Amino acid sequence: MNIRPFKIAVSEEQLNDLLARLKLTRVPRSLDAESWDDGASLAFMERLISHWRLGFDWRAQEDRLNSFPQFIARVGELDVHFVHEKGKGPAPMPLVLTHGWPGSFAEMQEIIPLLSDPAAHGGDASDAFDVVVPSLPGFGFSQAPQHRGVSSKRVAEMWSELMTGLGYDRFGAQGGDIGAGVSMWLGRLYPKQMVGLHLNYIPGGFLPPLGDGSPPITAEEEAFRTRAASWFATEGAYSAQQSTKPLTLAYALSDSPVGLAAWIAEKFRTWSDCNGEVERVFTLDQLLTDISIYWFSGNVASTLRIYKENRSEPLKFNERERVEPAFGMALFPAELPTPPRSWVERVFDVKRWTPMPKGGHFAAMEQPQLLAEEIRAFFRPLR
Template identity: 40%
Template sequence: MSDELRPFRIHIPQADLDDLRERLARTRWTRGLPGEGWSRGVPLAHLKELADYWQHGYDWRRHEARLNEFPQFMTEIDGQDIHFLHVRSPEPNALPLVLNHGWPNSFIEFADLIDRLTDPRAHGGDPSQAFHVVVPSPPGFGFSAPPRETGWTATRVAGLWAQLMRRLGYDRYGTQGGDLGAYIAPDMAKAAPDHVVGVYIIAGLGLPTEADVPELTDDERAAFEQLQQADWMNGVPHHALLRAAAQTFAYGWHDSPVAALAWMTQKFKEFTVADKLPEELIDRDLLLTNTTLYWLTDTFGSSSWPMYDSAGFGWPEGQKAAPTGVYSGAPGIRRLAERHNTIVHWPTDNPGGHHFVAMERPDDVAADLRRFFDKVR
């Protein structure tokens, strides 16, 4: 194994971009099905409009150049080639922080957040609250090599990230995560309890299950019933789908950009907790950059290991090796979260209308991250 950190820059061959546009131009559109709005999935007119913009208006090279403004590297850990961003703050006493993205997302989830964390002075903030930011891509996501065998878990990835932070020379650091990252970030504290000063989760701790219902108060039971009716709880069951046949669906997502776009649009709509379209909350180009990255790196299938390597779904549990804070306590219940976490930060009024809130409200996420880590740094 080599400890070498190899500088990396994104440069997609022009032939790959030309192929994407040609495939979009040759789309064999299916007919629309009867039904209101999104009741049958992504509406035909909506997807046609998005696909037309992807083909004629979206500029990958512009976003590629922006992403290349972040220092990027590759390194091998336990035989796995890992891609990561390492953006050091101009403030020498900044706290190192690992940002763990979700699924079906990528390091692009934090494109608008990073500078707010590394250089608060430039955003009218306190320079003493700065972070050195590390954003690794798990195996099978983005430019990290795909898993070569089964058996990948959040715990295994967390162990890789603890090794990565040692390799970067960081002895004391924080971790953050949402969605898939809400499983990896706590496991980093378990993997390196003497080094992780705090764990920050976007949301998902303390969510009640059917087993908790008998002990819930009337208000908590009403909130649980409301949770069960939420769109993101009742959409396409991607855990079951990808656990059963990830390979089958990956053929279509890799061969047809419109199939890939429809899948991403479906999931980002279901992850919109407000009654709005994803692009009403998140910049359309940011959504398309994430989709384009998946398309260009052939990672629709390889990023599915959190589903196909699991036996079932369970909410993130957390850990007690380090203090925990959240961006949003709701719809979780604090006393349930405290069964497995030492909660020191539990706001219930932070704004947000999307599951991937760092893409929607980077200023608010940055401010709340600073509030939490001020308590534990």
């Protein structure tokens, strides 16, 4: 496998172009500047835009991200960007962490050292991991797909190739959002390679065997289906757009940094455990680092399109199909609608299912210590 070192180096031309666009921003009218009822709050967005123009230091964030060892590997037909942080311990376990949308590899900044060097953060060195954090194809600094078909299933195939190319015959997988789907596909496609799967989200497209001889739906499972349908009716417009007509949306988000910021920031507020106040959980710099990675990549269309690919290739299982690797779940209270354990046990070998005390969809950013401790606990007996 062709692997080369990588450092983020956004050009001055890109930075100047961004600032010029921000200066010419035309914001919409709002019936209530403080309200989020109709989408991203005008008052919040004006504050975010001002900070992006006048207070945000991309170069400082770039240096912070570049403190991690980063590489580009040729995986299949694409160049894949990844962080590879070797563990400090007697026998570090290889672990691939996969982000989702609207996140990025930058989500993992806080949790990487907790997993790679637990002894330096109050843990046990025997729990250390060799941590690999790839950027999904077309996200961040990974090359965008040039053809259809790059779904979460295809990404799982690529991650298997990447980890094998790094010398790891067996490894664990962890993820949320799209990263959860990639991890589940890894367990399904490569059971002999996988030590175990740990998630902090169950993808909405996950469909275990239902009907045709499968056990009947329980009351708890039916309540989940009702809850999920209600959530999608009020909060799922983004997914419907991205999974049907992503390119139409991409014209706006590729041309307007503020449009992109509004589209992303609203999700960080809605999906996090912030009680409606996004800055209680994320700083403006954290939000803008993630948003800037999307902007500077120039690949907004591909970050949206994976929703359409996953709609074409859902994570649907056949009657009596089982996935062998051990499965663990950290259930954060502000997470999107999550199926009950019995729903997942129809397919997966659930060894650990842990309700968490606080946190939401972006667990690695919101509660890195809690998530790291749970990941360590899940994989400890599998080493």
